């Protein structure tokens with residue numbers, strides 16, 4: 028009998044926990060309408076230009092995409108004012124995280140360092156790759172202690188992951204602090220790459236100046252031991268098509284292209300991304316909706332007595348007042364047709380995360396929370 032003799036690293040693996048889907052909750056609770064505010068997707072949906080591009084490209088579905096996705100890397104190079112040769116695109120930034128691990132770390136020999144809690148794909152993929160995962164707890168206020176993170180690093184460490192703004196708290200450190208971390212790493216561990224995951228950077232602050240103060244891609248000063256990750260899943264509204272990218276040191280980009288599966292960015296995703304990059308009106312509307320909705324949610328939750336963490340992203344982390352139970356609140360919202368994210372899988376069982384929706388969705392969420400607290404005060 029075949030005994031499925033998987034590697035030891037896989038035996039103890041806990042899978043990534045995704046947000047619940049609308050279809051699942053409709054079926055479970057017998058609901059006709061469900062609102063999802065659980066996975067930090069775009070509250071405005073997909074751009075009309077993207078939908079049109081997908082319709083146009085659908086008959087080409089039988090073709091393989093062009094190897095190396097050169098039109099897309101050229102467009103992204105223009106967007107960030109970096110050479111296209113430094114850009115690697117992948118099936119979500121998840122694929123790039125996995126690719127960096129496989130290209131740079133030898134199982135059983137190398138280590139990575141990240142915060143705890145953090146976006147769980149870093150430690151999960153690290154475990155799958157068979158490398159040591161070193162975790163530095165966040166400070167109590169969810170800010171980053173970069174000195175302590177640096178102390179975890181030694182000559183075995185090949186990757187350090189930092190998320191700015193962070194998931195799930197929304198905290199964003201100033202760019203100068205991240206640059207100091209990069210300089211410290213360069214001195215202490217010259218073979219270690221700092222991966223700065225800017226999945227939510229577009230939502231930073233209310234002005235372009237805020238983003239400049241935080242993004243390592245603003246200006247021309249990306250340190251040479253730094254990779255920046257971005258995704259089309261959030262501000263560009265393409266989560267379902269799976270597309271992310273990295274700006275990498277040039278030699279590393281070339282190795283990553285050699286190691287990446289040949290067609291992991293499919294033809295429709297590529298066409299959709301090119302169309303999304305043309306639709307700046309949709310993008311502006313998205314950023315406006317998220318920034319206004321973030322205020323609406325933060326003020327509404329605080330007025331209901333919740334503890335709210337300041338967020339630079341398209342979600343808000345909060346804690347209910349008094350003895351109110353996070354799990355019971357999630358259940359109340361689900362019965363009311365609204366999905367948010369419990370944070371048990373981040374080891375934060377008392378905290379909750381809600382993605383910014385449309386003004387109406389935000390108002391419905393706040394009504395349901397007030398209703399729950401009214402019944403459970």
Ligand SMILES: Cc1ncc(COP(=O)(O)O)c(C=O)c1O
Pocket residue numbers: 066067118119120121122146190194224226257258259260266269270271
């Ligand atoms: C911090 C962070 N990085 C990366 C990702 C993954 O993005 P993608 O959809 O591009 O794989 C997410 C998704 O939630 C995230 O929160």
